Amino acid sequence: MVLLRNMTFFDKYINKAPSKTAKRCHKMDKKGMELSLNMIIYVILGLVFLGVALGFITGYIPQLLDSLKGFPQPSIPPTSDKPISFIPSYAIRNRDVKMTVSFLNTEAGDVPATVVPQIRCSDIPDVRVKASGLNVPVGEVRDYHILVWVPKTTTPAMYACTMTVSQTEDTFILEVK
16 A cells, blocks of 8 residues: 555556556456447347337237227117117228127027127128127027128228127128228
């Protein structure tokens, strides 16, 4: 310690001791390494954000988020006057759209599990409905979760359609987007 205090300006700043120089070089190496690691992290984050932005632009991420959501719930329950209630009343060309069909069985007997909702539209030749059947006793309400698909060649417009569950029918307007 005494030597450091009594060192001249020349000795202290110009003739640096090797151990101090080695320590300073070692510190510089770390700073340079931190800079490169930070740059790598920034590049990775930039690529991730670019991927997310491209996902939103191409429509992949909204489609993924929609698939993670559950089936929508009808806001109006079925009644004896209108035993079929469903949501939504649109379809997207060449894509499965989740639809919930609430059905009140007002028929003379139970609806067996082999029955699934069907949709027929006047100007759309190929409306596909994927669903699992439900056993619906007389006087009870059940929700069918269905996937509705229309061909890519369908012109975006409003179409008059009929939904059938067993022997019960309901007419509605289907918007194709």
